Amino acid sequence: MDRSPIEFFFDFASPYAYLAACRVDAVAADLGRVVRWRPILLGAVFKVTAGQPNLMKPLQGDYLRHDVPRCARHWGITVAHPLPMPFASLAASRGFYWLEGQGGDGHLPAAFARAIFNAHWAEGRDMALPENVLDVAAGLGIDRDAMEQGMAETAIKERLRAETDAAIARGVFGAPFFLVDGEPFWGADRLDQMAEWLRAGGW
Amino acid sequence: MDRSPIEFFFDFASPYAYLAACRVDAVAADLGRVVRWRPILLGAVFKVTAGQPNLMKPLQGDYLRHDVPRCARHWGITVAHPLPMPFASLAASRGFYWLEGQGGDGHLPAAFARAIFNAHWAEGRDMALPENVLDVAAGLGIDRDAMEQGMAETAIKERLRAETDAAIARGVFGAPFFLVDGEPFWGADRLDQMAEWLRAGGW
Helix, strand or coil, X not given: CCCCCEEEEECCCCHHHHHHHHHHXXXXXXXXXXXXXXXXXXXXXXXXXXXXXXXXXXXXXXXXHHHHHHHHHHXXXXXXXXXXXXXXXXXXXXXXXXXXXXXXXXXXXXXXXHHHHHHHHHCCCCCCCHHHHHHHHHHCCCCHHHHHHHHCCHHHHHHHHHHHHHHHHCCCCCCCEEEECCEEEECHHHHHHHHHHHHCCCC | CCXXXXXXXXXXXXXXXXXXXXXXXXXXXHHCCCEEEEECCHHHHHHHHCCCCHHHCCCHHHXXXXXXXXXXXXXXXXXXXXXXXXXXXXXXXHHHHHHHCCCCCCHHHHHHHHHHHHHHHHCCCCCCCHHHHHHHHHHCCCCHHHHHHHHCCHHHHHHHHHHHHXXXXXXXXXXXXXXXXXXXXXXXXXXXXXXXXXXXXXC
8 A cells, every 4th residue: 555644633532533533444444545543632732723622612512512422423423421521631642652652553553542532432431541541551452551651751741742743833723633645634524525535636 | 395494604704604605505405495594793703702713723724725725626616816815794794684674585685695705705806895795786686875875774783783693692603504403503514414414304
């Protein structure tokens, strides 16, 4: 496969990123592309853009609470009720980059990301808590103690910050956000448009 | 036709509202619905929600400049280059409500709204200028002097404010925004989802 990957930027704390995470693999497979999972911290993005989480915005927060379950029903995706938010995704994001640093082809970090999304948003288990993140990791056969130590390393904390800064430098201002062949697509509801764009060879 | 209309809330100044305006009639006709055109002032909405135009947001403004022409190409919609924005839509919005107040079944105000959108976003004529708004009206056979007087009436200014306040009270926080059968859909990229939702009888 020599087509460039679909870079998938997300914050585990975004319910729309969760919706996208449930669909991105199938969309990419149809396109003959791989997905490069990139957790970032939207909090850091919002410091640069003076943004704030949609959840916290008057009126828009109510719409989100209605729209996320509605989109989930549409796509056949399970979501916990009530939606378990907001949540701080620091531990899960650091766990991801520690895992990625252990080598391999990216399959295990991607599986970990999917499992974190599922545990939090479908099962309602609070992934803000490091012990719950480690439980999910252990369920995938990952060394629990090693990840716990890794999550506390300065190099891992800096890695997450650097990944977030690099995403911002490339124009990422929200999540989910996709970059493929230099083309940006923002929003869970743009996955299909991205697929059409790629199939058409651009327009 | 006893199905309730699709209420279409927009600010003439929103390029995404323009994209939606080009498609909403065909989508509604397919569904056997009529469109109720409701211009509002996003500036007043943003005072309540502490929001700001996407155009003004760091990174997101650049994305918008790229995404709007890309969506337009996808949907076969003409847009001026560069995009003529920002613009103040006060005159056009007041003209709309004056026209609506003249009676009739709403066809002429809708035609006026479509013509304003087209003149500004496709032809690049500056619809912030009252004289240009009046030119568009005159092109539709509307009495230019009567509209000019009407736009200056206190009752019309208050009508626009009241329509905007009523929209906010019903949860409208951005544009384009659709309300149909009590269901809210936000964004030009949700028109097709709204159509599917209505066809399915909800989900």
